[in-house]
Amino acid sequence: MSLPFLLEIGTEEVPDWMIRNALEDLRAQFVKLGVPHETVQVDATPRRLVLRASGLPERQADSVERVQGPAKSAPPQAVEGFARRQGTTPAGLTVEATPKGEYYVFHKQVTGRATRDILAEALAGIVLGIYFPKTMYWTGKGGPRFIRPIRWLVALLGEDVVPFEIGGVRSGNVSCGHRRLGAAQVPVTCADYEQRLRENCVILSADERRARIVEGLSGAKVDAELLETLVYLTEYPTAIEGGFDPAFLELPAEVLVTVMRHHQRYFSVEDADGKLLPRFFAVMNIGADPEGFVRRGNERVLRARFTDARFFWDSDQKKKLVDRRKDLGAVTFQAKLGSYRDKARRMKALVKDLGGKAASARAADLCKCDLTTELVGEFPELQGVVGGLYARAQGERAEVWQAIYDHYKPVSMEDSIPRNATGRIVALADKLDTLRGCFRVGLVPTGSRDPFALRRAAQGVVKILVEGGMDLPLPDLLEGNAELIAFFQERVKFYFKDARGFQYDEVNAAMAAGWSNLADLDARLRRIQGLRQSPDFEPLAASFKRIRNILEQARFEGGAGIVESLLEEEPEKELYREYQSIAGQPIENVISRLRPKVDLFFDKVLVNAPREEVRQNRLQLLFELRREFSKVADFSEIVTTS
């Protein structure tokens, strides 16, 4: 008989951002248990993690266990004793040949265990084994640990409760509805579980909650990240629309949107031209707001927040950015690396090395000053942006205020780089200064620990250099710090492989031919991608690998030059002539001509000629050929399928 299985872990509100990973972990652990099943599905709301499976057997399959007894030569009493212990007689035993001789053997019929027993034994371990980034105990020291207290457990196999217990809570068939709109005790079966929850104002399916929210957001910009947060922050979501005084639109849209999205979890609303409208959508965890209590409450909170922001905006303006430079001396950047004033001074020197002009120096001078403003104190995520906005209001040139505004960019692999060249230089100087300083004083990321986000900073440097097409030699900017150069080498590889999607062998090949200029490296990688389409590419790459091996084995590192008179056989003369005629041309144009000559050479010519001068001459030919065509990439790094 095949049975459905339901497990519901009833908890207090689990942080929204942890739920999806927890569900996948729950699923994986259930699958690992090895109980046969047809389907398995996981769902969650903030108050419940749920696993449902179908097609579980009532019992595991029967099996036969082979128990080896005494040797055939053993006295009869020993044989009888063995049989008795196995619950049989000597007639029930067989004699089998083993590598050590003939032995009595009993084939024991083992009845499969009841699935319910297996689950009862395993479930507590599975639940408490779910990984969460931070756990707590709630029954007292030494008690179970989970993300939040477990308050009820439903575990049903078919119609039977699978009995287990965690921290004094015993499993049963009673779930719990919405905190205020549903019943506190909701008896369920495997079949009616989802329906019973629905009757008690809990929508189990995240897809359905998501659809319900989106449906209510007519006209709003659907921010995917915020939507997911709200899907896992509610059991019965309903979107409502509110508004605010249009007078607040005088404040920068960046500030208004940050308040709405990050602090209040509202969706902002824009018109067709992308201009912010004085409206918002909030998502409630109840079904309706007939009296408008929730709408008015949210509107008042938003008004208070905006009033605060306006207060900060106005009072910050009383002191210009340029007059705040001195105050940066009191803001520590890092204990061993001094204050932000020190950092700004270093950046100012660094932008010059990066080819920056007066605008870059001005932006570097001012870009950290917003750290002393009240608005950034209130909205730290707006650092840079606020500085840019103040700089604009205080009459700085567009080039300068935009550079300040953008100088933390890119904040992720998906984020864009600063919009103008000045911004790119200031952003580079900021990140390079942090990286150089931290590596100098030994603050180097290890494993998953990277408290200063140095990987992200390095990634930003790489992205700006490549996507800004900047002609700057990266390794020269790293103060000859070998550790930092190696760190960057990894980040360059990561960028081209994971962010840009080049094959790892293409990246290795291109970097082996140099990675000092990243814009150039990018161009070469794109050429390799193009070359890879050619049918001649892989065979030629294989030949280059062969050439590399031959040269390495011969420990040949280049000689005087090719002596034409020492070229003996026709294929090597042909290869030489071809080489001479195509040298200096882009490899794309000559690959189809070169390949047959190389193939022929390896087919007909023995590099290890008996005569030393001839051998040296052939090695020289291969050496020059490799050097000539390795400017784009070291093709011997390409992994060939043939």
Added chain:
Amino acid sequence: MESFQDIIFKLKQYWAERGCIIQEPYDVEVGAGTMCPETFLRVLGPEPYRVAYVQPSRRPADGRYGDNPNRLFKHSQFQVILKPSPADIIEQYLGSLEAIGIDLKQHDIKFEEDNWEAPTLGAWGIGWQVMLDGLEISQFTYFQQCGGIDLDAVPAELTYGLERLTAFLQVRDSVYEIEWAKGFSYGDVRYRDELQYSVYNFEMADIRTLWKLFDLHEGEATRLLAAYNPKSPDKKRFPLLPTYDHVLKCSNLFNTLDARGAISVTERVGVIQRVRKMAVGVAQAWADQSRVAPAAEVAE
């Protein structure tokens, strides 16, 4: 309409009915209700305890001269400690909101992750900020560690922001407009506090004097802690509570100096360490004095 004081009466009544001792505010200045001995020291050890009290909480840096409608130098926290935390603690909390007149079927309540940490107290916990129609009205924390000590029982701490809650219930945009008692607004009662303490904290507090006071209180607390002898047969008599008062004085002086702009970010870490060292010292001595946590279990 419920006045500010009506709401306090109702909360006290509600929690008294659920077994809480109703305490009066602590008489040494603190930054939060958590710092009162009724919380900081009582959460240590396994003995059950339930207490509720209003605590005026001073945050010198948050003063706005009485100009800002939402920010106060001194706000009133309603603090509830339930040790150990009962299984229906959230239901009890929601019930308290209903007791002060909030119909939760008509309002939106959300529990958003917010883990609390107080470095100066060596304390942290796991919990939420409770949002009512988008307004943070409470902090809900399951204490895990206090004074650097893993807690035996897990207390739940509920902290209500009384001014916000009242402004919400009375539908007022400014804290100063809420009705404290019939005929008296919050502004009538507290405006002068806000103005005068802002002037003192931001403009007139003498930095050298404050540092001197800090050193004096620190010296006294340190002297006393050094004199505590766990092996003494008389250790129950030892004045740990007065010692702790000096720690609280240091904490408030630190906050005032900070608001005055007298502490650089680099110095900050060091001063926090000094206060923490004393607070942890008191907690550990207290645990020993109560004979609840053998020294070996005290976390470093």
